[in-house]
Amino acid sequence: MAELPPEITITVLELQRQLLSIIHKTTATAFILLESYGETEQTIVSLNDLDNIRERANTYYSRFYTLLLRIADSQPIASNAMLELLERSIEEAQANIAASEATIREEKRNWNLP
Numbered sequence: 194m195a196e197l198p199p200e201i202t203i204t205v206l207e208l209q210r211q212l213l214s215i216i217h218k219t220t221a222t223a224f225i226l227l228e229s230y231g232e233t234e235q236t237i238v239s240l241n242d243l244d245n246i247r248e249r250a251n252t253y254y255s256r257f258y259t260l261l262l263r264i265a266d267s268q269p270i271a272s273n274a275m276l277e278l279l280e281r282s283i284e285e286a287q288a289n290i291a292a293s294e295a296t297i298r299e300e301k302r303n304w305n306l307p
Contacts, residue, residue: 195264195266195268197261197279204283205257205261208257208283208286208290212250212253212286212290213254215246215247216251219247219250219293222243222297223240225306225307226240226243226306227240229306236304243297243300246293249293250289256282257286260275260278
């Protein structure tokens with residue numbers, strides 16, 4: 194089994210935790226928005242934005258899950274391509290998480306949601 198350095202595994206697992214939090218926040222925000230204001234032309238735009246954030250978070254979460262399993266199954270070491278994909282995914286997810294959090298806060302502020 195190919196093993197990653199513990200700090201990389203910890204980083205990926207922490208990113209997955211943050212991605213799950215984003216999925217929860219977008220779903221909760223969309224629910225509150227829909228319950229508070231209904232489905233209008235204005236809310237549909239915000240709901241679509243929130244849905245896109247949730248889908249991206251889900252994609253990164255799934256990618257990390259798959260990559261960690263494939264790397265763990267690799268013998269005797271993981272391929273450079275797989276390790277490069279993991280590294281690139283970490284960088285992209287970190288940037289995406291920050292942007293997603295900002296967008297969720299903005300949507301809540303725009304609609305005066307808790």
